[in-house]
Amino acid sequence: MSRTETVLRHLDEQEAQLRQRYFELLRIPSVSAQPAHAADCRRTAEFLAAELSAIGFEARVRDTAGHPVVVAHHPGPADGAAPHLLYYGHYDVQPAEPFELWTSPPFEPTVMPGPHGDRVVARGAVDDKGQVMTWLAALRAWHEVGGGIPVKVTALIEGEEEVGSPSLDAFLKENAGELKVADVVVVSDTNQWDFDTPAISTRLRGMAYVQIDLRAASRDLHSGMYGGSARNPINLLTRILGELQDEDGRVQIPGFYDGVEPVSNAQAAQWAELGFDEARFLGDVGLSVPAGERGLGALERLWARPTCDLNGIWGGYTGDGSKTVIAAEAHAKLSCRLVGSQDPAKVVAGIKEFVQSRLPKDCTAEVQVFGLAAPVVVPVENRFVAAAKEILTEEFGKAPAMIGCGGSIPVVESFRRILGLDSLLMGFGLDDDQVHSPNEKFEWRCLTRGARAQARLLGKLAG
């Protein structure tokens, strides 16, 4: 039996132990957006550092201006000839609100039956705690029964991915010497193509996330006494934001499409072969009418076109019943997914101009920036992607789909820019995992198969 086969068998035998460690991780409510959970974030970092120490890493929780980062090093085999992998993940999770829509407590992992066997329901089940567990489990198995971890490894697990990684660039710059010795970054925060088909992601959309705070009168007003004379900031906000897209779904922010390139014929042909069924994709969430830009293919809209989505809006009286008030303020959270060479900072400037040019002169609008990330296209012509294709084919009995990803993993661009490192994006989520929604889940089989794939990758790269 080869070393890899021994490791894979051990993984299969150790599923109960893996589940226990995974559940312990999920129980810590590491919500990075909510200051009340700051201590939970640190506790999660400490848990992971301990996990890594237990399998031979030199691991530390390192402070940043925000939530801490876990960094751990393993020297790999004694002969020193192996490549150096930098595993990246994030331990923070999205807020679990609205709590009332969860069928089980979001921070009490609950096993539910599904069409693919057991699934684990919890906030962070897949994003990204579950995906982090795939490579932690693989490393642990190599440590326990494979004769030691067969490559050099650095692990870097941050706690601010869900709020736009505000501290990570500074951290990478300050520790560039320590981190850039790696050969490639391995990121598991993406999806398979479907339950049976693995995937390697080759492009990620970028992001510009802002909050718009519109202010009119100096106080709330009676809508009878002032209606017809005083500006209503909610009407004004809907008027401004209602113009973000034209009737064809084209975003109207000035300069928005600078840097957006049409998809090449070759790329379009490759995506067409994937046979994506948008009707089913939308039907699974109760929709039937595609949104986004008119006249473009579904995968082009999802992977290669920018978006402009309002993620939240509030103002005035939102309680029971009626209150006849003209509010003083109205607010919205707005995020744009970006592609090609769109510049997030320029998009923010365009949003400011878009809003400002539509304001009466007695109203003000503040635009707070919550996150910026440039879009990324990942090189695929290298030994790491080649190895990943091979081992995914071995594990799944099927070659991986080479796909785009509509989401943003800003750190991939940071690794390239700051450390000069490319990334391998090999993840094990499914489209219906309800990431960022109530009842987020991870298929247990996706987690264990992911761990097996990660173990195979380590074996393959060991040579």
Add this chain to the structure above:
Amino acid sequence: MSRTETVLRHLDEQEAQLRQRYFELLRIPSVSAQPAHAADCRRTAEFLAAELSAIGFEARVRDTAGHPVVVAHHPGPADGAAPHLLYYGHYDVQPAEPFELWTSPPFEPTVMPGPHGDRVVARGAVDDKGQVMTWLAALRAWHEVGGGIPVKVTALIEGEEEVGSPSLDAFLKENAGELKVADVVVVSDTNQWDFDTPAISTRLRGMAYVQIDLRAASRDLHSGMYGGSARNPINLLTRILGELQDEDGRVQIPGFYDGVEPVSNAQAAQWAELGFDEARFLGDVGLSVPAGERGLGALERLWARPTCDLNGIWGGYTGDGSKTVIAAEAHAKLSCRLVGSQDPAKVVAGIKEFVQSRLPKDCTAEVQVFGLAAPVVVPVENRFVAAAKEILTEEFGKAPAMIGCGGSIPVVESFRRILGLDSLLMGFGLDDDQVHSPNEKFEWRCLTRGARAQARLLGKLAG
């Protein structure tokens, strides 16, 4: 000394006692919109019934489908020749939210110094508890030192005005025999023209208040995974509501202006004489650009034109920081002030059509109706208005302004329709009383002068 003079002197001497009773009333948080305050509403009704019983009324708290109504009767002088006044008021108040903007607790009346002397800051200080106290104090003074209340009186104080008086029409119908024996309704829920100038209101805008609940996907979605394919209900809601007005401020709801008449030249001339200063009116609340329909005078927009104001909006993530979610739902509260012969039910039908016609076929919109009230024009050629003009001139040293009112007092239309009674609208609020806002206040001098004016009216009508 005439009986009226004796009563007025007594009112001046009893200010401390009046303030004590008034504060006791303000301390009960009778927020009709919030189910948690139902018991407080009943407690307020009981307090007022006791007040009326103490001055010779036969008073009872009467149940309705919602909050109870206080009805009290006083037979007036023994000879029975006096007219019969029906005093109307409401004991319920608007929600006090947002609490954090109050400089003192909303249900702990607090005396603050102001340019016109003491003012009382509390939710309901003026609307309508303070205004109700003006006529309660006058009746009490006549009872105590005037040789008895000199006219026949029915008092009717409801507890659902701030939520659109849903139970009142039924109550008036069921008790029409008991109530229609009055000659006129006296309503104190309106404003003076300014601190020095009294006013009688001659028109009230009507109201249609709805909540729009827009639903798209069956659950919240990840904006990266679905953005560009799935409908965003917040973008959709802003797009729909952003079209409510055109660039000239004209409301675009189908059939909206049916029944809206231009203001007559005579009316326009009378209003022009009032010398209303819109720049100052708006400047007092930090605004400088008139809103509403372009090209119309300020008082016409405030008193004789309909409006369409969003009173609240919410959807998606509204907490700290960022969450990249495409929400499943988005909501808004919308109210229209109505004039002339606009039909509130037709306006609601127009809103439904306006929203429905703009929906993609996989989204739904529910329109909940929270309140309907027809607009009112009050007859002014009668002995009650004539008497009010006289006594207001005596009390203020200045004739009252005959004004419109942008707000709605739906019950005025109900009294006309159900009981065949006209109303006299004589109120003592000021435009800067922050009605429905944090730090609502009532000038102590407005309350005491209001009580004196009410006492004079009783004396005048006694003959």
